Amino acid sequence: MDLDAGDVAPSADALDAARATLAVLPCPSVALHGGSPTPAGAALLDRFDVSVEREAELAPVLDAVARAPLAAMALVQLLRQSAHLDLHQGLIAESLVYSTLQSGPEFAAWRAGRPPPPRAEANPEPAVLVRRCGDRLHLTLNRPDRHNAFSAEMRDAVVEGLQLAVSDASIREVRIDGAGSSFCSGGDLGEFGSLPDPATAHGIRSTRNAARLLAACADRARVFVHGACVGAGVELPAFAGRVVAAEDAFFELPELSMGLVPGAGGTVSIPRRVGRQRTALLALTGMRLDAGRALRWGLVDAVGRE
Numbered sequence: 001m002d003l004d005a006g007d008v009a010p011s012a013d014a015l016d017a018a019r020a021t022l023a024v025l026p027c028p029s030v031a032l033h034g035g036s037p038t039p040a041g042a043a044l045l046d047r048f049d050v051s052v053e054r055e056a057e058l059a060p061v062l063d064a065v066a067r068a069p070l071a072a073m074a075l076v077q078l079l080r081q082s083a084h085l086d087l088h089q090g091l092i093a094e095s096l097v098y099s100t101l102q103s104g105p106e107f108a109a110w111r112a113g114r115p116p117p118p119r120a121e122a123n124p125e126p127a128v129l130v131r132r133c134g135d136r137l138h139l140t141l142n143r144p145d146r147h148n149a150f151s152a153e154m155r156d157a158v159v160e161g162l163q164l165a166v167s168d169a170s171i172r173e174v175r176i177d178g179a180g181s182s183f184c185s186g187g188d189l190g191e192f193g194s195l196p197d198p199a200t201a202h203g204i205r206s207t208r209n210a211a212r213l214l215a216a217c218a219d220r221a222r223v224f225v226h227g228a229c230v231g232a233g234v235e236l237p238a239f240a241g242r243v244v245a246a247e248d249a250f251f252e253l254p255e256l257s258m259g260l261v262p263g264a265g266g267t268v269s270i271p272r273r274v275g276r277q278r279t280a281l282l283a284l285t286g287m288r289l290d291a292g293r294a295l296r297w298g299l300v301d302a303v304g305r306e
Helices: 012-024 039-047 055-067 069-082 087-102 105-112 152-167 198-207 210-216 266-274 276-285 291-297
Strands: 030-032 050-052 128-133 136-141 173-178 221-225 228-230 242-245 250-252
Touching: 012 039, 030 039, 030 055, 050 055, 050 276, 055 069, 055 276, 069 087, 069 105, 069 266, 069 276, 087 105, 087 198, 087 210, 087 266, 128 152, 136 152, 152 210, 210 266, 242 291, 266 276
Parallel strands: 030 050, 136 173, 173 221, 221 242, 228 250
Antiparallel strands: 128 136
16 A cells, blocks of 8 residues: 555544554555655554555565465464564464464475485584583584574574573573574574474474573573574574674575564564564565664664674
8 A cells, every 4th residue: 555645534433444454454464655654644554564665665575475475474464463462472373373384385385396405414513502601601503514504403402501591590691693604594494394293393392492581581691693694593683682793794584485484483573673564574575684774773783893
């Protein structure tokens, strides 16, 4: 809907009805406005799922919805509902939606179009390096040859480290960073869909949830990101109290192209930093956000060294 157009002022009842309809539409809604919406448009703007300023920005949104309509619908419905939920409830809702989409046709088509994953070689080093020095706990993602792809082994090690931080109040600072050229390239694609069923996957996410633990110690947590920060590599840091990005850092949410929604807590953490509409734009289009724009949006708190 073009919110800058129109010279007829709708009634208050009509605006209320439009706002109510936008909240329950079973599809993404997109507002187009160049910064000067009509009074009616301004009254409706916050109810749209995505807001863009130029018609050229519409194309990637519409293309994404056309390619994965079920995942796009589920994404915006989830973001609408999560805006009214607390953190725990939001994570449960995200996991349930993610599990549902894992059994859907769009994810199945994505898997069918991929070659069989290469056989994973045993990692001679821990997937996460955990070091404690006095009152500081330092976690380093340590799969540099895979750009720190977030595997089950890495998830479990991060959970173990964060459980220590949550249970030990003498730990005054938790530092998280990544080895190699990237902070985290997202979930390990070789493991996607490898669990026996979506219900089991939801059970694992409910009991081994790094996002919930990081949020529980957020006031003590600082995350230092660089290079690729994709999927889980942007979703998890967004829970921390402070995120510092190197100048080469970039951020992407590619899950919709797989027929999924963000599943590492991103539908909870990212809206709390950048808002629901910008989160939807990131997830629907898979656009790449550089460090400078991430700072302007509030996705990170500083760029450079600290």
